Amino acid sequence: MKKNIKDIAFIIQARTQSTRVPNKMLRPFAHSNLFEIAINKVLSSKVIPKENFYLSIMDQELIDIANKHRVNYYVRSVEST
Numbered sequence: 001m002k003k004n005i006k007d008i009a010f011i012i013q014a015r016t017q018s019t020r021v022p023n024k025m026l027r028p029f030a031h032s033n034l035f036e037i038a039i040n041k042v043l044s045s046k047v048i049p050k051e052n053f054y055l056s057i058m059d060q061e062l063i064d065i066a067n068k069h070r071v072n073y074y075v076r077s078v079e080s081t
Helices: 034-043 060-068
Strands: 010-013 053-057 072-075
Touching (some): 010 034, 034 053, 034 060, 053 060, 060 072
Parallel strands (some): 010 053, 053 072
């Protein structure tokens, strides 16, 4: 059975509390940061519908970036990290 792409959710999980490399998703990289690069890659896709794209985040800095790009997100719990 073939899946309809509109029935699939695309999720990027991100956090800033990495123990080995703190804030690695927000560190400057290629005139941006890894989190925004990942968001822009998905948003530029011709396959992934924007309404099926979600971020799983909990840090205010990541929420601010999600709002800046007008991307769906849900705030995950501390227990899920």
